[in-house]
Amino acid sequence: MKVNNFSAGPSKIPDSVVNQVSKDILEYQNLGYSVLEISHRSKVFEEILSKVKAHLYELLKIPDNFDIFFLQGGATFQNTFIPANKPTLIDNLIFLISGTWGKKTFQDFEKYYNQNPFSIPFNHETYDELITNVYKSDEKYLYITSNETIEGIQIRNFNNFDNKELIIDMSSDICSYVFDWKNISYVYAGAQKNLGIPGVTICISKEGFLEKSNLTSYIDAHNHIDKNSAFNTPPTFSIYVMLKVLEWIADSGGLEKIQLDNSIKAETLYKFLDENSEKFNLSVPKEFRSYSNIVFDFKDSKLTSNFLQSSVNKGFLGLNGHRSIGGVRVSNYNSISIEMVEDLITHLKGFI
Ligand SMILES: Cc1ncc(COP(=O)(O)O)c(C=O)c1O
Structure with missing residues (x-):
């Protein structure tokens, strides 16, 4: 039976990518071993990593003053990772809660900071009303979920909020359209919808956004940025699959x-x-x-x-x-x- 997989995530991987991955599982680039066996300290993996980053910079037109790094723990871990690395955020943040995932992040931030972030409820107003509401607030940072996967609500026009610096959960729409980075500070996304399989979270951070602080090692963003996403063992296979998907996007x-x-x-x-x-x-x-x-x-x-x-x-x-x-x-x-x-x-x- 022909299968049409419309799953919300993990989701369909392009057929040509599945074919290539299955070949590379048996043997990677005539090396005599499987892609599953590659050491994260090897030249082969370093090459995969640098190609993934190069594709992301190019396809998404990410400016040079942004770092890209990869973490585990899914998008949900970002609800801890961001506040830990940005202790002052709570004093300068509003949330636009347009659905379930934004609400979950809001609740986690509330718990982490032991303080209630300001929030703008989303009552299905028009875009213009929404922008007016956001403009009324003085806070520097605006948190949004660009695509609320459960409700099917998407906000694609980030420049509309140009008096704010945006922090965006793009888990369900990263690499599905082009956007301007002018007023963006931080973007993150789990890979398992548009960029492959679970296990890796893409983090894209403007230099200076994440503050230095004395955190335990895994949670400290600077360890991951300074050690090029190999501070500890990264999810090598998920990163490799992401490369194949990015190559497919470029070729398409x-x-x-x-x-x-x-x-x-x-x-x-x-x-x-x-x-x-x-x-x-x-x-x-x-x-x-x-x-x-x-x-x-x-x-x-x-x-x-x-x-x-x-x-x-x-x-x-x-x-x-x-x-x-x-x-x-x-x-x-x-x-x-x-x-x-x-x-x-x-x-x-x-x-x-
Ligand atoms: C928009 C959005 N944010 C966050 C999550 C949570 O992602 P994870 O399961 O990787 O923690 C999801 C999961 O579907 C999502 O769609």
């Missing part, structure tokens, strides 16, 4: 092409849902509709469960909405093809 035409494809795929599905609005509920206002996670529900809840059951039977995987909100979620990451979206629409047509 770069981020501009990926961005265009993502918008075409997402708009095709949204158009179908809008044209059948008597059958579907879409609660996210159009301005904030995510291109990465398209969240909707059938108006008739019986159809939701019938559709989800039939989807599994027909090889459409990972379409269940997050357990906290139910409904349907289509994750439209970079690896999803337009043909997969068209197949899904054909399948949906059987339920309207």
